[in-house]
Amino acid sequence: MKLLNSREMREIDYQAINEYGIPSIVLMENAGIRVVEVVEDLLERGGGKNVIVLAGKGNNGGDGLVIARHLVNSGVNVETFLLAFPDEITADSYTNYKVLSKLSRNIFQLLGEEDLDKLMLSLLSGDLVVDAIYGNGFKGSLSEFETRVVKMVNWSNLPVVAVDVPSGVEADTGKVYGEAVRAAHTVTFALPKLGLVFEPGREYTGTLSVADISIPRVLLEDRKLKKNLIDDKMIRPLIKPRSAESHKGSYGHVLVIGGSPGLTGAVIMSAYSALKTGAGLVTAALPESLLPIVESHLMEVMTAPLSENAQGYISLEALPAIENLLDTASVCVIGPGMSGYPEGNAVLRFVLERSGIPLVIDADGLNALKDDTGVLKDRQVPVVLTPHPGEMARLTGKSIEEIQLNRLDIAAHYAQEWGVTLVLKGNKTVIADPSGNIYINITGNPGMATAGSGDVLCGMITGLIAQGLKPQDAAVAGVYFHGLAGDLSKQNKGERSIVAGDIIDAISDIISGFE
Numbered sequence: 001m002k003l004l005n006s007r008e009m010r011e012i013d014y015q016a017i018n019e020y021g022i023p024s025i026v027l028m029e030n031a032g033i034r035v036v037e038v039v040e041d042l043l044e045r046g047g048g049k050n051v052i053v054l055a056g057k058g059n060n061g062g063d064g065l066v067i068a069r070h071l072v073n074s075g076v077n078v079e080t081f082l083l084a085f086p087d088e089i090t091a092d093s094y095t096n097y098k099v100l101s102k103l104s105r106n107i108f109q110l111l112g113e114e115d116l117d118k119l120m121l122s123l124l125s126g127d128l129v130v131d132a133i134y135g136n137g138f139k140g141s142l143s144e145f146e147t148r149v150v151k152m153v154n155w156s157n158l159p160v161v162a163v164d165v166p167s168g169v170e171a172d173t174g175k176v177y178g179e180a181v182r183a184a185h186t187v188t189f190a191l192p193k194l195g196l197v198f199e200p201g202r203e204y205t206g207t208l209s210v211a212d213i214s215i216p217r218v219l220l221e222d223r224k225l226k227k228n229l230i231d232d233k234m235i236r237p238l239i240k241p242r243s244a245e246s247h248k249g250s251y252g253h254v255l256v257i258g259g260s261p262g263l264t265g266a267v268i269m270s271a272y273s274a275l276k277t278g279a280g281l282v283t284a285a286l287p288e289s290l291l292p293i294v295e296s297h298l299m300e301v302m303t304a305p306l307s308e309n310a311q312g313y314i315s316l317e318a319l320p321a322i323e324n325l326l327d328t329a330s331v332c333v334i335g336p337g338m339s340g341y342p343e344g345n346a347v348l349r350f351v352l353e354r355s356g357i358p359l360v361i362d363a364d365g366l367n368a369l370k371d372d373t374g375v376l377k378d379r380q381v382p383v384v385l386t387p388h389p390g391e392m393a394r395l396t397g398k399s400i401e402e403i404q405l406n407r408l409d410i411a412a413h414y415a416q417e418w419g420v421t422l423v424l425k426g427n428k429t430v431i432a433d434p435s436g437n438i439y440i441n442i443t444g445n446p447g448m449a450t451a452g453s454g455d456v457l458c459g460m461i462t463g464l465i466a467q468g469l470k471p472q473d474a475a476v477a478g479v480y481f482h483g484l485a486g487d488l489s490k491q492n493k494g495e496r497s498i499v500a501g502d503i504i505d506a507i508s509d510i511i512s513g514f515e
Contacts, residue, residue, distance in 0.1 A: 001210075001234070002220060003227040003440060004191045005172045006136050012190060012219045020216050025092045027213050028059060031163070032066025034211035035187045039071065039128060039161050042185065046159070048127025050077045052119075054110070054149070055093075056133040056167070057084035062093030063163045064132025069100045079122045081110040083133055083146070110149065119149065123156040131160050131181045133167035136193060141177035142168050150179045159184040165193055166204045174201025182206075190215045192229060194408075197440060198428055227408070227438045230431075230480045232514075238469055238477050239514040251280030252466025255329035256459070257322065257351065258336040258364070259286030261312040264293045266337030266363065266455045269500055271301045273459025274333075276507040277481070279466040285325055286337075287312050313341045319350050326351070331358045331465040335365020336455050344368040349375055352383075358471050360384045362458035366391045376418040382471040386423040386458050412438050421472045423461070425454060429479050433472040441476075443483025445490050452500030457482045460507065484510045 004012070016022045043049065051071055055064035061084070068080045082089075086097055101107060108118055123129070131153070133146065142150060150168055153160060160183045165171045168180025174195040184206040188196060192210055195201040228234070243250070254274040259267040264286065271284045271294075282301045284294050287308035294303055304325055307317035326332060334351050338344060348368040351359065352375055359381060361369065366387050369375070373395055376383060385395075393400045396414060403410055407430050415422040415432035424430045427446075431439040461478035465471055485506035489498045492506075 001229045001231055002191050002225045003194055003197065003229050004225065005194055005227075008225060009136050009171075009190065009193065012215060015219055016215050022214060024059075025095060027215070028062050028092050028096070029066055030213035031063045031189050031211065032070060034189070034213060035063065035067050035130065035161060035163055036070045036074075038185055038187050038209060039067065039130065040074065040076075042128060042159060042161065043076065046127060049075075050125055050127045051079075051130060052122050052126045052128070052158075053078060053080045053130040054133050054153070054167075055080060055082050057089045057093070058135065058137070059090050059093060060132050060135030060163055062090060062096050063135070064130055065093060065096035065100050067130055067132065067163070069096065069103060072100070072104050078104060079106045079108065079126075080104065081108050081115075081119060081122075083110050083149070085109070085111070112145065116148065116152065119152060123152060123158060126156070126158055129153055129156070129158050129160045130163065131167050131183060132163040133181075135164040136171045138165065138167065139170050139172070142179055147179045150181050154179075154182050160206075162186040162205070164188050165195060166201075169195050169201040169204050171195040174198035176200050176204065180204050185209065187211050189213045191220055194227065197229060197442060202442075226412075226436050227440065230439050230441045230443075230476055235477050235480055236514055238473050239511070241515070248280035251278055252330040252463075252468070253281040253283065253328065254279045254459075254462050254466045255325055255332040256282065256284045256336065256462075257286070257306075257314070257325075257332060257334040257347075258338040259284070259290050259294075259314075260337055260339035261290070263337030263339060264290050265452060268294055268297050269452045269455040269504065270333060270336040270362075270459035270462070272298055273456045273504055273507065274463035274466065275300055276504055277460045277463030277478070277511065279463040283325065283329065285322065287314055309343065311341065313339055313343065314347055316343055316346060319347070322347070322351065323354050326355050326357060329357055331360070331462050333360040333362060333458050333462040335362040335368070336458065338364040338368075340364055340367045345372060352376070352379060355381055358382045358384070358465050360386065360458055360462045360465070362386045363391075363454065366395065370394050373418060376420055379419065383418075383420040384423065384461060384465075384471050384475055385418075385420050386425060386454065386461070388425045388454065392424060408438055408440075412436060421475050423457075423475050423479060425457070429483070431472070431475045431479060437472070439476045439479075441479045441483055443480055444486045445495055447490050447493075447495035447498035448483075448486040448503065450499055453486070453503060456500050456503050481507065481510050
């Protein structure tokens, strides 16, 4: 599903009105009706009949006036509070204001201190609030008076249905500066807005519904819209049924290069995750002295010994063996548990230059790229990078804070500059591909912030590539499945007790639901 910022939504509205001839007041009417459907359902479940509608001066307020009209017509007791003078509201809103004025005497101005007592009385006897103060275009912070109004609504503990975006939440970022409406349910129009997905906006959104208001579908599927919310509908077509005539070679051969003293677990988890995700064969290539550790843990994974230096790290003498292994595999992941050491960059460069198969670079493979990201450009094979914010900071020279404040833009910029699929891990992991497409994941939970979780993810992505998925599709599906596996682990173990092995154990249950 596509995600929109406020500018994109305005452009879609403009095209619907001016190119397709849909009057703006029709869009407003449809928006209001869709919200009324949700409100009536909530009232029926709660048994209430008293609704407070808060309407601002923009078109969001016009939606609120439509909502009030339809609710009045259906026999609901509605008190409408207008946070503007009637001559300040938009033309379509004013049309709906005049109609509502003929149907209801319960329209009140909410402009100053003297009006707050009436609002308080209404909230004390109300059953539900409709928030139509601000919508898609809101930025910054509420005024002092608006802040008081919103605080009163939040303190009332009444369920709130927000129209398009909860007032006080920035539609583009999800940021809240000061106060914002805490909605129980948000009805957004056409497509979800970014601010409803990212924290803290998501916390203010409640249950999210996406309503069809008759925007032409061709506008909502325009390829110019590059931001996507990952969902089941996007992932299901990627998981193909297996042929009865298939064999292990039909599902690819994963090569995992990594490992160092004390960090063999990373290789084990990456290799096993690739198998659990469906790869036909997996070979773990690691320093020769560490092979017994891997072999004692994984019966299903093949191993390949690599020459090592005095510290037990992969040495340059291992390069011919690595080249031979690359010739037999269908995808390679390099970096899990490899450690940071001077020869690491040379090993990584060799793999990048000699590989004829897709590459996933993770963990210490990413650290080996520091100050050498130019080697990523003009590769003849697809490359997937899986940095967490700290690794991304080292790759770009930016601070972690800057990266976290601009995750979408930074991921998109460097995916295109380096020509890679970039998986920027963290809360709402972002996947960006070289064509400028951005995918945002909302599965997963804080319990996944545990050692080895990233190794599981890179193994899952690699396992999907081995089965024939395009690297960008494998990254999107892998991140989504990884989050779902973490959510299942949370359900079974609780957030605080999740370990990476729990996520691996949940992979089969998650993927089987997509087969």
